[in-house]
Amino acid sequence: MGERAKTLNELYAPASSDPPTCIVLPATTAIQFEIRPATINMLPKFHGFESEQPYIHLNKFLTICQTFKNQNLDEEGVKLRLFPMTLEDHAAAWLYSLSTNSISVTPP
Numbered sequence: 001m002g003e004r005a006k007t008l009n010e011l012y013a014p015a016s017s018d019p020p021t022c023i024v025l026p027a028t029t030a031i032q033f034e035i036r037p038a039t040i041n042m043l044p045k046f047h048g049f050e051s052e053q054p055y056i057h058l059n060k061f062l063t064i065c066q067t068f069k070n071q072n073l074d075e076e077g078v079k080l081r082l083f084p085m086t087l088e089d090h091a092a093a094w095l096y097s098l099s100t101n102s103i104s105v106t107p108p
Contacts, residue, residue, distance in 0.1 A: 048090030
């Protein structure tokens with residue numbers, strides 16, 4: 001007997017729930033960790049508009065990252081996890097257009 005025919009929904013569903021990303025997260029020994037919603041809400045937003053200042057955005061982002069510590073993650077791991085949450089619109093599109101594994105703590 002042949003293989004069961006896939007439904008239309010199955011054919012158009014993403015092949016992976018964990019798509020490739022440009023960011024390589026550093027290894028961690030933590031079994032679990034938590035980044036609180038209040039922390040995420042404090043993050044500045046950058047849209048990529050001409051009127052926005054990217055260096056000011058980065059300065060604000062780094063300042064906020066210095067205000068908290070996570071015992072289970074190193075500082076760079078926290079930054080790499082949080083930074084994509086600060087980008088929206090054109091800036092987010094730029095991030096998602098980068099090559100897989102092109103951003104890491106150590107050069108590839």
